[in-house]
Amino acid sequence: MDLQPHTTPSGFKLPSIHSLPPFFSKQENLETLAISLDHWTRLILSYARFKRIFYLRVEDAEVTGGDWDEVLRNTRINRRVRPEYLSFILSQLVAKNLAVYDPIKQDRSVLLYWRTPDEWAEVLHSWATSTGQLNTILTFYEIIEPAVESQLSGIPVAILRKAIAVLAKTARAQSIGVADGEGVRFFATHAR
Known part of the structure; x- marks a missing residue:
């Protein structure tokens, strides 16, 4: 068994733990589970950032060739994350404020932070x-x-609203209703 980091076709470097079959199953031992969840958290968030993916759904565990296939599967060891385990991982991301359920009032899709x-x-x-x-x-x-494309290109409106709310608290932005939706005005940073 090769426990080396592996670079995916997209260029993302998977950690060596991704080559361990138990990594793809929910562990019974609470200490082992906590370590595994920590690895999954870092892996999911770093992959999402690398690929600029904002959403992760339980269904992604079942989709071959989808955005998350490189992370949720390891064909070299014939393993994949089961939907039930991915649902648990999502609940832990939400509990740690690293994601929110989106849309709200369901638990199968999250907006990743x-x-x-x-x-x-x-x-x-x-x-x-x-x-x-x-x-x-x-x-x-x-x-x-x-x-002109920027770091903000394609950002979900839910995240944009939260970012504007953060800026509004420090008087660096103001939400404004405009004819065709929502708008914002930005202000210079005030000396503190």
């Missing part, structure tokens, strides 16, 4: 500052689908 809302707020404000958008009203669409 591979950057926290606070981190997204800083990215958002830096983008607004560097592109000369301070004191300008922008629609959410203009941020999510900018003319």
Whole structure:
């Protein structure tokens, strides 16, 4: 058995633990389970960030060739995460505030926080500052689908709202209703 890190076809480097068959099953020993969950948490969030994937669904454990196939399966050892175990992993991500159920009132799909809302707020404000958008009203669409691709391209509206709320608490942004949806105005950072 080869317990070396493995680079996937997409270029992501899987940790050596991904080659251990028990890693793909929920462990009975609580200490072993905690270690395994820690590894799954880091693996899922780093892969999501690498591939810019925002959602993980229980169904992804059953989809061959999907966005998550490289992580949720290891064909070299003929193992995959079962949906029940992935559901448990998702619940742990939510419990640690590293994800939220989206849509709410269900437990089969999560919005991942591979950057926290606070981190997204800083990215958002830096983008607004560097592109000369301070004191300008922008629609959410203009941020999510900018003319020039940015770190914010494709960001889910739910994360964008949370990032704006973080900025609003420090008087660096203001939510504004606009004719075709939601908007925001950014302000310069105040000296503290």
